Structures are given as structure tokens and as C-alpha cells.
Amino acid sequence: MYDREMIEELEEKRKRWEEKTYGPLKEKKGELKDRFQNLSWMDIAPVHTPLDIKDHEPLRDAGLPGEYPYLRGIHSTMYRGKVWTMRQFAGFGTAEETNNRYKYLLEHGETGLSVAFDYPTLYGYDTDHPLARGEFGKCGVAISSLKDMEVLFKDIPVDRITTSMTINGPAPIVWAFYIANADNRGIPRDRIGGTIQNDVLKEYIAQKSFIFPPEPSMRLTVDTFEFGSREVPRWNTISISGYHIREAGSTAVQELAFTLADGFEYVRWAVKRGLDIDAFAPRLSFFFNAHNDFFEEIAKYRAARRIWARGMKEMGAKKERSLLMRFHTQTAGVSLTAQQPEMNLIRVALQAMAAVLGGTQSLHTNSMDEALALPSEKAVRLALRTQQIIEEETGVTNTIDPLGGSYYVEWLTDRMEEETMRYFDRIERLGGVIPAVEKGFFQREIAEASYRLQQEIERNERIVVGVNKYQLEEPPEIPLLEMDEEGERIQMNRLKRLRKERNDGKVQRALERLRKAAEGEENTMPFILDCVHAYATLGETCGVLREVFGEYEEPAIF
């Protein structure tokens, strides 16, 4: 990009600056830290210049928005044409309570829904299962059957609003609840849109709500890809997620590398099944964290788009849409403090800004009280308002990829990509993603990074405001969410009534047919839909799959 003469001159000047201008002052007065590092422990230089990106070719390495390699953004108009979807992850207690929360959020300007399920649901158990004890509605809404799903979306126009569902092990079943609900409301399947997380690989790596062993899990995932591209074309059948990898303590580089490695692994499995890459790839979506180091995060999103586009092209994708990395972002839950919780509003605003400058397609901003409990109405409204302020008041949406061309950001983007490639090599040497999971590779890498960061905090080498500096002795004074104490009883009664009123013969026959399909090689989705339509519960349907596929147990590494 730069001519040689200019680079040579700059090299000399940069050297002189170091010796005559910067060096002496540093020597005399010192700097505040011995080393300046981001959250991936990369050393950051005092200043970046064209020298750091002298091999950067803007046309080859960046391109223009909406054009390969999509570094600058996946759409040619980006936020000038369409603002990111404001999608707050929400769910607690009964379907009724959560339905009210959704309506509240929509009233206040939210533009997409995102369902948080409780733990029993995440593991494919009904609310009345013994292992569900104490967990009903605690960190999400309890959905045990199509009946609950009907209540959850009552009076919500599912043909006009898209819904994201954070569900993995039992994703095909919960997705079937959503589809069946639309069927019953007379909405054609090609009119509903949304996302199921359905990313089992990161469950083994980080989030840990796995059910089945890797192979049958991957089979179910590919079943949803195939069914989705045929019957529910507006649905993202997976959200390949780095968020949880990061929350489990990884670095930004690890988040990027492990997530993309997972992404390419799904593509390989689907292609191996014989699916046309361009038939399912446009419905693959991603999900990243927005953590504290502002520029590192922005570089991460930019690098992600380029790595994905190049990799997909190499894997034989022809359609432009197959190359586009569309992603959702959530601000870092792990960065929230229970101490002086109002400070979290500020953390979230800065993290959200990084996500927007990084070109996210949708965004969840955490509420300030989430290190203490599920968000109250006021807290979640403020979190949503944060996004609205970024959109309406700051002017950052006026131009696309405003940091493109920054010496620092471009250098950091390249570094993120290089480090990712290094991880790809290591994963490949271990035999691929699943063998690496089974050897505990990802888990160990994350545990190391997480402990290293924590030790730096303990030694006050990293500051968390309010935790190891600027502490206050007073306990936090913010009102927390109170849930309906009767909720569990309401849910149990609905489940009991359902089991009594439905046609049991029909349920049993549907479950038997699903068992046969699961034992064979047919796509399981149509059979799951039959079970769900007959009002088989989540636990019953998932139970059949548990019997056929078995359950996964992880090595406990710390």
C-alpha cells in the first residue's frame, strides 16, 4: 500500500523517535506499567504506524463493505440501511411471566426476541423430573411441551418478529415446539424466522449443557441443517458460539479460534452427509462476546469475518451468502461486578460500542444487576436504552467500519488472524475438533487462561474497578427481580393436565417412530415434529433420544 521510499523514511523516523523523543522521557519518568498487554497477553506498542501494516493490501485484505473478504462488514449499507437487531436474552419462571417480559421489551423498542431457558429445559428434562429440583424457572423459562410454547408466544406476531433460542442438546425438539406453534396458528413455515443456538461443540468445550456424545449430537445438528434449508428457509439452524467459551475464561484469541474451528467442523460434517454447501451455509450464524479490551474486541470481529469468508471459499462455497459471517453479540457477563453494580451500566455501554464498531448484526446488552440476580424490569430497560443511545445519539452508525485503516486496528486484526491460524494447526495436529475435546485440549487452554487472568487480578496487576481498586464498603442498593412463588405449581399443574388430556396412544406411537428413525439414518426432524404435535413432552421426546444415543460424561479438569 505504501511506497518503499516512504516506508524507509518512516522506519528511520520511527527509530529516531524511539531514541530521541519517546525513549528519554520513558527513561526519565517511567511508564505506569512495565508491559502494556491486552486480554490475550499480546504486547501492545506505544504507537502504531504504517510500518505495522506495510504488507497490508487494502483491496485484497480488507475490500469494501458487502464485498469479499468482508473485513469491513457483510452488508454494503450496514447500519445506514438497517440497524442491528436489539435482542435481549430473557426468560424466567413460567411461560406467562416471560411472555409478559417479552411484551414489555417490545413495547420499549426491542426489535427481536431471545429466549433463555431454565436448566431442566436445557438438559431436556420436564419440570417434574427429580433432577429439576430447585431449578424451575431460575435462569430461564421452563418449557416442557408445546403447551408451554403456546403460552410463551401468546399474542406475539411470530411471522413478523424473529426469535433466537439458546438451546443446544435438545435444540431439535425445542425448535419443533416453535414450528408446531406456528403450524397451529396457521403461519406457513417459510414465514417464521429466528435462530436456534444448536452448537453442541462449544457445549463440550465450555458451556457444559451437553446431553449426547459428540457423534450423535453432530448427526442431530446436520438433521436440522437439512430440514431447515428444505422447510424453514428463514431460520438460522445454528449459532456457532464463542460467547460461552469466553465466559468460561478464554482469551479473545481462543474465543475466535475455537469458535471458527467449530464452524468449519460443522461444515465438514454436513458436506460429508452429502448436503450442498451453498444450501445450508447461508443459514449458519455466529455469536460472540464483547469484553473489556475495546480495540481487541473490534479486531476480533473484523478478523472473524475475513477468516470465515476465506475458509468457506476454500471449502468450495460458491454463493456469496455462504461466505458471510453474520453474528450476534452479547456484552461480557463475566465482566460484571456485584460490587457497585451501577458501574456495570458503563461497562456494558463501552462493550456494546465495541460490538457496533465491529459490525454486529444483533446485540444483547447485559443489565447492571446480573452479577446478583436475573434482571429487573428497570435494569433491562436501561440496558436496551444503552443500545438506543448508541444508535440514535453517537453518530457511529453514519459510516461503515469507521476504524478501518487505523494502523493499530489493522495490525491487531492481522494478529488475531495469525494467532487463530496457529490454533487451527494445533487442533488439526490433535486430530480435529472432537478428538481435541476428548483430550481436554480446549478445556485445559481455557482453564489456564482463566486462572492466569484471575491471578493477575489478585496481584492487582489488572484492575477491576470496585473490586481491587476504588472499593466501597456499602452493600449494593438496587432492587432485584422477584419471581412469582406460585410459578412452579402453575407449571406442574399444566404438565399434569397435559398428560391427562392428550391422546396417549398417539404420543406413544410417535415416540416409537422417532426411536426407529434415531436408530436408523433418517432425518429425525419430521419424527420429532410428530411427537411434539401429539403433545409429547420435552422429557419424553428427549428421553427416547437419550436411550438411543446414550449420554456424554466429561473429564473433570481444573
Added chain:
Amino acid sequence: MEKKIRVLVAKPGLDGHDRGAKIVARALRDAGMEVIYTGLHQTAEMIVQTAVQEDVDVIGLSLLSGAHMTLFTDVANILKERGMEDVLLVGGGIVPESDVPRLKEAGIEGVFGPGTPLNQIVDFIRENVKR
């Protein structure tokens, strides 16, 4: 030589958030304690059984799903039933301040929220271990 303190770090229930449990387990080990980590998805009964088998002095429970009132209390109750009150029981996770007194009353002697310095947990265990 003084006997090493033996600690069982346990994840009750279905919650998969294990960053905190793993960090605490390593910190206790680095502080010279012997640490056993149960892994995920333990019932209260399983946790107490492991505690008996491993003859631990301390059980540390970690839970971020919000089910601590039920699941922490379950472990405390089983310990009481078995006459194991000499095992120090502590817990941590996303626990609202208002739940802490009730947890202490139930027998969870130390409750540690997000941002607790690791040495505070180490010190608490050293000072309160009963055997």
C-alpha cells in the same frame, strides 16, 4: 508436620458454569490444600458420598443458576442427618445478599459472591476448618 486440609469442590445440580469452581479449586491447591473436584451435575447425595469417601474437611459448593437455596440447603441437611457437622460447608456463585443470612442459618458457613478475592476464601477455610 501439620495435616493438609482436604477440600471437595462440588458442582450441585444441572448448572454448567464452572469457571469459578475451577479457579477456586486451583487457588486452594496452590495454597497447599488437597483438592478434589467432583465435575458437573452432582446431586446432593452424590456430593456427600464423595465427601465421605474422600474424607474431606471442607466442602465448597459452586452454583450460578440461582438454585442455591434448594441445593445448598439439601447438602447441609444431609450432612446434619449423617452427623457430619464437623465438615466445614461453604458456597459461592450468583447469590443475592438477601439470601445469605438464610444460607448461613441452614449451615453454609461461608458464602462468597462474584469478585471475592481468592485469598479471602483460603483464609476463611484455614480459620474455620473444624478438624
